Amino acid sequence: MTAVEERAGQVSRARWADRELFDLEMARIFSRCWQFLAHESEIPEPGDYVLRKMGRDVVIVVRDENGDVRVLLNSCRHRGVPLCRADSGNASHFRCSYHGWTYANTGELRGVTYQRDVYGRDGIDKSRLPLYAPAQVDTVFGLVFATWNRDAEPLREYLGDITWYLQAVFDKYPEGLEVVGTPVRNVVRANWKTEGENLSGDGYHTAITHASAFELGLFATERDLVKLADEIAPRFTGRTVCTPRGHTMRVQRLPLVLDGTHYFGYPAGMWPQFDARLSPAQRELMSALSVGHGSIFPNMSFIENFKTNVDGPDLHARYVRITIRYPIDATTSEELWLYLCPRGADSDWARLSRLAYLRTNGPSGLFEVDDTENFVGISEASRGDVARGLPVVLEGGRHHPATPVEAGWPGEVVDGDRTERTIRCFHRRWDELMGDSEAGR
Amino acid sequence: MTKAEPAQQAVVDAATAFEIQDFLYLEAELLDERRYPEWVNLVADDFTYQVPVPRTPDSPHKPHWDDRSLLIDESKWSLMSQWFRRFDADIYETAWGENPPVRFRHVLSNVRVHGLTGPAAYEVRSNVVLIATRQSDPPRYLSGRRTDELVRGDSGFLLRRRRVVLDQVLLDFPQLRIIL
Numbered sequence: 001m002t003a004v005e006e007r008a009g010q011v012s013r014a015r016w017a018d019r020e021l022f023d024l025e026m027a028r029i030f031s032r033c034w035q036f037l038a039h040e041s042e043i044p045e046p047g048d049y050v051l052r053k054m055g056r057d058v059v060i061v062v063r064d065e066n067g068d069v070r071v072l073l074n075s076c077r078h079r080g081v082p083l084c085r086a087d088s089g090n091a092s093h094f095r096c097s098y099h100g101w102t103y104a105n106t107g108e109l110r111g112v113t114y115q116r117d118v119y120g121r122d123g124i125d126k127s128r129l130p131l132y133a134p135a136q137v138d139t140v141f142g143l144v145f146a147t148w149n150r151d152a153e154p155l156r157e158y159l160g161d162i163t164w165y166l167q168a169v170f171d172k173y174p175e176g177l178e179v180v181g182t183p184v185r186n187v188v189r190a191n192w193k194t195e196g197e198n199l200s201g202d203g204y205h206t207a208i209t210h211a212s213a214f215e216l217g218l219f220a221t222e223r224d225l226v227k228l229a230d231e232i233a234p235r236f237t238g239r240t241v242c243t244p245r246g247h248t249m250r251v252q253r254l255p256l257v258l259d260g261t262h263y264f265g266y267p268a269g270m271w272p273q274f275d276a277r278l279s280p281a282q283r284e285l286m287s288a289l290s291v292g293h294g295s296i297f298p299n300m301s302f303i304e305n306f307k308t309n310v311d312g313p314d315l316h317a318r319y320v321r322i323t324i325r326y327p328i329d330a331t332t333s334e335e336l337w338l339y340l341c342p343r344g345a346d347s348d349w350a351r352l353s354r355l356a357y358l359r360t361n362g363p364s365g366l367f368e369v370d371d372t373e374n375f376v377g378i379s380e381a382s383r384g385d386v387a388r389g390l391p392v393v394l395e396g397g398r399h400h401p402a403t404p405v406e407a408g409w410p411g412e413v414v415d416g417d418r419t420e421r422t423i424r425c426f427h428r429r430w431d432e433l434m435g436d437s438e439a440g441r
Numbered sequence: 442m443t444k445a446e447p448a449q450q451a452v453v454d455a456a457t458a459f460e461i462q463d464f465l466y467l468e469a470e471l472l473d474e475r476r477y478p479e480w481v482n483l484v485a486d487d488f489t490y491q492v493p494v495p496r497t498p499d500s501p502h503k504p505h506w507d508d509r510s511l512l513i514d515e516s517k518w519s520l521m522s523q524w525f526r527r528f529d530a531d532i533y534e535t536a537w538g539e540n541p542p543v544r545f546r547h548v549l550s551n552v553r554v555h556g557l558t559g560p561a562a563y564e565v566r567s568n569v570v571l572i573a574t575r576q577s578d579p580p581r582y583l584s585g586r587r588t589d590e591l592v593r594g595d596s597g598f599l600l601r602r603r604r605v606v607l608d609q610v611l612l613d614f615p616q617l618r619i620i621l
Contacts, residue, residue: 087610089499181510182496186612211535212527312518334611339510355514359523364492364513364617366523369538372616 010391011427012438016191017382022330024437029298030055032149032433034158036300036324037061037071039338040142041178047090047105053326053334054134054146060084061144064106065092069139071146072107073132083131087182094131107131141170142177143322161411162247165294168282169304169320172274175343177320180354184337184363190375191382192299192325192333193426198371199293199301199323201240201250201422204396209370217309218360220254220290224308224316228264231257236290238417239403241410246429248422249294251285254306261287265306265318265356267349270342281408289318295422297429299325303361310356317349319357331379337363394427396420453563458554461565461591464598469547472620477525481517485592485601488517492585492621495607506606512617524618543615546572561593562601569605575615584608585621 037052038061049062058074074082076096083094095102102111107130115123134146138155233255241249261283293303308316326334360367397419471480492513493506527536548570555564569587574580590602605621
């Protein structure tokens with residue numbers, strides 16, 4: 001057991017259903033932590049904006065006229081009316097529909113209607129009423145984050161060792177990634193934490209929850225593997241990464257014996273580009289990848305997945321997806337789905353990658369249908385008065401060996417695929433932020 | 442208000458319109474009853490089914506969906522081998538999300554048929570409400586505008602293309618693996 005996963009072997013099921021704990025989470029987690037909001041490619045031009053949430057607050061993520069990304073609370077300083085009603089758009093100014101107060105897309109209050117009539121000859125001091133904004137906004141590899149917390153450590157420090165892994169996923173493309181179109185939004189009747197726990201590194205559920213996907217050929221089987229390499233290794237191998245702020249990742253490698261790097265699922269023309277942008281240890285991470293996924297505390301997850309036979313036999317592709325879960329109440333959340341494609345990618349491959357995503361880990365994909373049933377079920381069952389008081393068991397993988405340091409992977413890294421250590425890591429961070437909130441519960 | 446061309450009226454004869462409407466009712470019935478092997482016989486080999494992602498646009502002159510991103514993009518092959526296959530006797534017990542299955546009910550209305558240029562091809566627009574009931578939950582609803590393309594084959598009509606534009610943006614439905 002590593003330092004990051006101490007405690008948190010058993011946690012109460014109240015965490016997935018209790019209303020008062022939920023309210024405390026909003027105060028102690030969502031008002032303090034850095035949260036992922038958007039990808040820079042969603043707002044390429046000055047004035048482009050998307051609406052997103054930080055906890056239960058709606059914010060405008062906008063590129064101002066100077067090209068800087070701003071995050072603004074979507075609520076007029078006058079009487080609180082939302083300024084943006086569309087999911088996305090382009091605006092140099094935001095004008096309130098109630099009394100017409102107008103803000104530049106930097107958030108600065110520019111116009112107050114009938115000012116002398118309403119506020120006297122000197123008017124109102126506009127400089128003290130810009131749109132309310134997070135204390136810090138920062139971007140890493142195109143990923144925009146913000147926090148309300150003035151005292152929060154800088155984003156790079158907050159992300160810590162997981163940055164190296166985010167770089168391998170999001171920054172290996174010479175022209176970058178772009179989010180393709182409007183993200184899907186849907187309501188999931190599950191606690192906001194549940195899917196993030198799964199994506200944090202649960203390699204234990206895959207063979208059971210997704211058993212039918214094996215039957216359908218969506219996981220590489222011997223039939224596919226023999227065509228990828230001359231020699232097949234005995235089994236899929238996995239590693240998980242834990243970091244002190246609760247960010248984690250799991251990486252599963254295809255069971256192949258290979259020389260050099262092989263980024264299966266991408267056009268061969270892209271392979272040397274990845275080699276050029278990744279360090280040797282990052283190449284090891286990304287080569288022969290079966291799946292890599294992780295969660296950034298509290299509510300963002302990412303996945304890069306190699307899926308086989310997605311549009312017919314031997315048609316395989318990788319894709320990159322980001323999901324976010326916004327809390328609505330203790331047993332309801334809103335999910336946002338971003339599919340990302342490398343800029344300038346071959347169009348036939350891009351189509352196959354998108355199909356691989358949609359048909360497996362997309363909102364209508366079959367993996368999600370099976371996963372969601374589990375996530376919803378946890379909240380349903382944990383509402384019971386007896387069930388809520390019981391612990392869940394999160395003890396798996398404690399005996400797995402640490403990865404040799406020579407591998408060069410940062411963070412606390414362990415060899416072993418079927419594990420619960422990343423979920424323990426999430427809850428250890430949760431404990432740290434929530435303090436003694438469960439006392440007497 | 443800008444001047445518009447007069448709205449187009451249906452241009453097929455009543456008998457054809459009736460046949461097509463009946464075809465759509467049959468097709469919906471087969472879906473609702475999960476008679477997928479029979480449903481598959483009603484679609485063309487090059488069938489495509491797409492649902493663009495719904496959105497709230499920033500202008501009444503922009504569509505409330507985004508053609509750049511799709512919620513669903515399926516073919517006859519993918520529906521047969523990745524959707525319906527999950528109900529087969531040898532694997533349904535581990536196709537957890539379909540067992541017990543969500544109960545679907547299609548409600549169709551406002552069916553209008555237009556002849557397309559080319560041999561015996563039709564564009565059929567309709568309104569669709571899909572009602573889904575999961576386990577003991579209350580039913581949930583999705584509504585949309587459907588645009589189908591039909592061709593008349595040797596043994597009746599075949600569905601060649603279906604595209605559905607949804608009204609709801611924040612989708613609240615038990616599962617999104619749905620044929621509207």
